[in-house]
Amino acid sequence: MRRGLTLGEVVIALGLLTVAALALMSVFGGGLRLSGQVKHSLTATQLAKSELESLQSGRVRIPAPAHFAGEAPVDEFPPAPYPVTTVNDVEYRTTVTTEPVPDAPGVINVIVKVQWNEDPGVVLQSYFHPI
């Protein structure tokens, strides 16, 4: 008589597969979440760079101190992509803060923060010396 699988074997095999599947789902889920996070971060970094490059071009006078977190621009400051940019149905909110650098005359500290959803967001920062 040819005997089939024992109940024990099947139970153990299913248990192993379940554990493995759960572990893999956890790993994939985390990875995908991280991947999504990084993609948001990358987009936010690009937007922050774009904001800094617009300011560096010298086309817009940079006031200091100033804080713009959604308010309407004044004299074209802050330039686009401030205040909000939508990419793939996700809203990226740009905040621009400026302050004089105390020990460097005429130099302005510019902090650009780009956030999405509830994430703390990306911060890029530089000094500018307007001509």
Add this chain to the structure above:
Amino acid sequence: MRPNRGVAFVVTLFIVLVLTMLAGVMVQRLRHSNLFELEGRDQAAAFWAAQAGISYALGQWTADKSWQQDTYRVLEPSGASFTFAFGAGESVNNLESDVPAGTVPARQAYLKVVGESRGRQQTLEVLVGRSGLPVSRKEALLATGNITLAGAVDIKAHRSVEDNTEVEADLVSLKQAADADTISAPSGSVDVQGAVRCTSSLNSSINRTNIAARSFEVGATVDRPPDPNILGRVSAHSGAATPTLAAGQTRLPSGDTYFPNGINYEGDLELDGTNLYVNGPLNVTGSLSGTGSVFVTGDASLVGTTDIKAADAAGLALFVKGDVSLTGLDASSYIEEACAQGVDPGTQLPYSRFYQNTLDALRLMDQLMTAPDSLQDGSHWWDPAPGKTTSRKFSNAGAFNDHLTSDFDGLGDLLTHDQFSFLSTYEMVGIRENDYLQSNEVNLVGKVRAAVEAEHNPANATVKAFALKSLEQLGADDEGGFFGWSDSPERSIAEMEQMLATGDVTRFANSLNDMWDDPLLVNHPVLGPMRERLRQRLLHTLDTIRTGKLGAARFQGRIYCEGDLTCSNDLHVIGSIAAVGRESNVILNNCRITFVPEVAAQAGTSLGAVSVRAWFHR
């Protein structure tokens, strides 16, 4: 026997193994991808941190060109940082030197900044220097409104201060409205060594009557120059010192000065390497002269003599937000009238004769210095006497006697000396149309001055004081005066080098006339190539004191305004003029503009902000 026992377990283990391997590979790839993308964020943060380091150094250098301090700074809240150091293999500050430091050019700095964020680094290397203000144009005269010219107007161009090669000098109106006579010369004669251009397409917008030019163009496309931000520049210097203006005469100190409520001054205002920032109007009656630059947020009205040389050869002379008005005191007419009224008691000759001879002598001196080398062909009065090798009569005393004719020193003596030992044999070729001077016709300037002193009309008090002062300067006969070296012994090259080494350029220029064609000077490796520049200096001095030019306005550098420019005075600009407000009209009466593209292109290099000139790695 149970041959299949455990198969399910083995198969399951195999499947789990395969899945785990697949998951491992995917997780690894995901991780690499994420790390790569996160690295991009950190690289960006490091890059902007390095940029912050450059801006930080630019700010320090704008305030103090000698600054060089090793710096490490963490930017909050981003946490990125920048660092740079000075020394071998690091940054080099050569901003204050006129000679290169290794591979770093003169008046520039090499800056190497390392930005860092979460272990990622970005290095930026730049060359830093002062850039010109953004006003450079190729036009000799540019206006956004009407250009009206009267009298003799001469617009020409040299390639550079030292190179007299002719280049084109354009006269341009940017006025868009189709109005007739946008550019016109109702009287006199206008000579433009270039094109006359107007952006209006109306043919009659350029009235060609009395205007000679290489070409005329309507419907021209010419861009407006960018805004140099006069208000911002003046405001940025509000912390500079405000010197007290003394009654009658004030010499402003070198460096930046700031006047918060404008200037209204009667007297002589002299710049001594001064950057004069005026918040409000600038009104000067008397003279505004010296070396420096003037920035005005209101209108500028200069009555009397204006003689400004920009702080460097490629600088700015006058930058005005409002209108510019340059008005002479017409001292020439006043002196002429004063001399027409009396007779010199010593010679019983009319003062008018002395005045005319004075003008002639100055004209001849100008000719003597202006005549190009190629015009020594035996047909001009400045040619060497037959058998003589010394040209232009810039000779020593012996040659002077032998020539029986005039030279620069001789003319200077005639103007200022009571005792003129060569007069008996001095044939004043050219003076009074070859009329021989009488033996008592000496100290011409002194006689003219006596005529002016004898004039007592109270209504002429201001112009009289101005005329006497000018004549006093013209007649100065000490070593500090313009003719102080008249009849002096021959200069030696060693003496001239010594004068240059001690910065005594005025004495050097005054001595130059003796040495102009001397092979010692011509062949000298350093001084020889400087002859042309030094000749220009001499001509400048001569022009300044010429009685026929009293009350003239003279600028070496660029004139820029955003209102109207009106000049009812002789005006000579070495540089260029731009009147580029919303609709700025220009009215010039008797004007010479010598456009020097080199000057215009580098306008403001002494004042422009310290900025990045070149990137090496980005």
